[in-house]
Amino acid sequence: MISAGIDLGTQRVKVVILKDNKIIGKSQQLSGFEPTKAAEQALQEALKEAKLSREDIEHLTATGAGVNLAPSADSTVSMMGADAKAGAYYFSSARTVIDVGAEDARAVKCDERGAMLDFVVNARCAAGAGTFIEAMARALEVELEDMGSLSLKAERASPINASCVIFAESDVVSLIHKDEPKTEIARAIFDAMAERVASMVLRLGVNQDIVLVGGVGKDDGFVASLKRRIGTEIRIPEDPIYAGAVGAALVAAKRAARRR
Amino acid sequence: MASEIETGTKYIPEMSKKEIEELGGSIKASSMKVIEDNIKRMKKAWKNRPEAMNYFDEIANLFGRREKEIREQKAAGKKVIGYSCIFAPIELILAADAIPVRVGSGWYDTAKLGDRIMPVEICPVIRSTVGAKMVSLSPYLELSDAIVMPLTCDGRTKLSEMLSDFKPIWRMNPPRVKDDPHTLDMWKEEIMVIKENIEKLTGNKITRQKLREAIETMQQATKAFRRLQELRKGDPVINGRDAMLVNQTSLWDDIKRWTKKVNELCDELEKRLEQKEYSSYPDTARVMLTGTPMLWPDSWKVPNLIEESSPQGIVVVDEQCSGDRILYDPVGVDEWTMSDMLTAVGERYLMACTCPCFTSEHGNEDRINWIIDRIKEYKVDGVIYYVVRGCILYAMEYARIKRVLDKMNIPVYYLDTEYTREDVGQMKTRVEAFLEMLEARMDI
Secondary structure, X not given: OEEEEEEEOOOEEEEEEEEOOEXXXXXXXXOXXXXXXXXXXXXHHHHHHHOXXXXXXXXXXXXXXXXXXXXXXXXXXOHHHHHHHHHHHHXXXXXXEEEEOOOOEEEEEEOOOOOXXXXXXXXXXXXXXXXXXXHHHHHHOOOOOHHHHHHHOOOOOOOXXXXXXXXXXXXXXXXXXXXXXXXXXXXXXXXXXXXXXXXXHHHHOOOOOEEEEOHHHHOHHHHHHHHHHHOOOEEOOOOHHHHHHHHHHHHHHHHHHHHO | OHHHHHHOOOOOOOOOHHHHHHHHHHHHHHHHHHHHHHHHHHHHHOOOOOOHHHHHHHHHOOOOHHHHHHHHHHHOOOOEEEEOOOOOOHHHHHHOOOEEEXXXXXXXXXXXXXXXXXXXXXXXXXXXXXXXHHOOOOHHHHHOOEEEEEOOOHHHHHHHHHHOOOOOEEEEOOOOEOOOOOHHHHHHXXXXXXXXXXXXXXXXXXXXXXXXXXXXXXXXXXHHHHHHHHHOOOOOOOOHHHHHHHHHHOOOOOHHHHHHHHHHHHHHHHHHHHOOOOOOOOOOEEEEEEEOOOOOEHHHHHHHHHHHOOOOEEEEEEEOOOOOOOOXXXXXXXXXXXXXXXXXXXXHHHOOOOOOOOEOOOOOHHHHHHHHHHHHHOOOOEEEEEEEOOOHHHHHHHHHHHHHHHHHOOXXXXXXXXXXXXXXXXXXXXXXXXXXHHHHHHHO
């Protein structure tokens, strides 16, 4: 059976196509000003990779912040529901799924079937999400990709206030003026961000295994800081950015089977 | 010198008449739109909404029929007594032939005006109520000859000072330790002071006969309220938002007429229950609301979200002083003597109340028990714990309630918000995920 999931994130649109719950096509596009168009394009590319056409998809489920802009979706699922499904799909031992995207972060407690049991969302403040790293990279005048490796070279972290992106940025600027090494500032940035994410996980209770998904899962600097804060291993799938789309595609497969 | 200092002791800065009229006018217009929109949405969600609901829609117009009635009765010599919280003994107000109206504000736009006087960290119910007074928005607050203000939380304590710039304020000092041996006596003293104040203002003596009639009037209202609540226990014949509106209109409506209209609504709903004519699908996730009062009209954003979400939820019961707590408890009188009736009134308003301003040896256990009982009676699938930023007492009690609900295996979601329309998108995401979770549990 062919099912598809589409995750309309604030920064990128991701599409995954499943055949009998195996990934056979995926694609991502910048959301830009026309997310619906971007989504259609990503869908076409994923279909091309899977060597299929739109009619082959039995059920398409959409998720993400822009869920209402999804082109021709058969159903929708919440971002937390999709995270839980994806977490258990990647690692059957997953009981907590952390998703750190561009604009928000969340933690979901799930069971072995990927059913969501509880969740915590941080959507009020960008200091716990990916755009925070971007803003800080700009302040440090380093490439976003280099932030992680930079921070891993640090021996300690400089103190910064990370209750808010704006305050953190002014803290970073004053640290630069104090000639603090960039490595330590970078580490401080990831530590501060990890602190915010870890506090959400702690509110749910630390239930292992802990899985990290979302675009920020690729960032070694953040992962190292988060591990230190939570104090356990963290499992990360190969392509963490696709987790939402994978979860939605799994839900789509379930719904298609139920309708048969 | 002294007189200069005295003139500076008011809280509220002077505003020009022009500014008051302009701001007040535009906020009133936007509020009327919100009221209209809420009713439209309730009608859309409930396809066969009974005609008996039209009456409550009419009363829900804060600037309509009821305002006119009170204005006329006031012109004919009746006194209007506002109250900020449901600790105010309504029976005593009715017994003196005065008109009771609740004056707390559910307007988002006026919270911004309150920001001129206090920081945004302060509870928006307080900021909004002051803001409403600044532009004379609330007809009921404007028409009040005096306001009963039980000082339940810090916000209301200072609100009483701010409103005293404009109106005579009768403060009530509720004892906060419920199981202290002096508690009831202290409270009864407070009730006696209010009784004297009411008699002085109205010029009417609260006689034994008058008080008995007022108690019986309120008992009838409780009976009608409970009849409606009974109908929310099974498969849905009334949507949560509609029931919430019915209950909340009792705060400013003529209570005898309200009782009659609720009974008419129940006649219709009981028929529908027999005919299995539902307002929402019977397998809709059943939600309980608890936390900060959810005041008409702007705070309907929360029940609107729940009942228009996909998957849908239905509010079957709440534990809020803006809803199911208003009329649940009747005044229980043994002997109809004056002293016995006053004791009974005192007990009803204090001991039965589950407000988080109370504590005791076992904490606020009355609230926990209320929640546990309602979850069982109304077959609740999940609880939404609603808190507006700055509502410290409700925010603090969450941790304990959450532990109780965890033990019962009832999911609870802490929905924090503000007096703003801007967070509806984010709230929708969270509410939908919660309802999706409840639905998935129902499937198992």
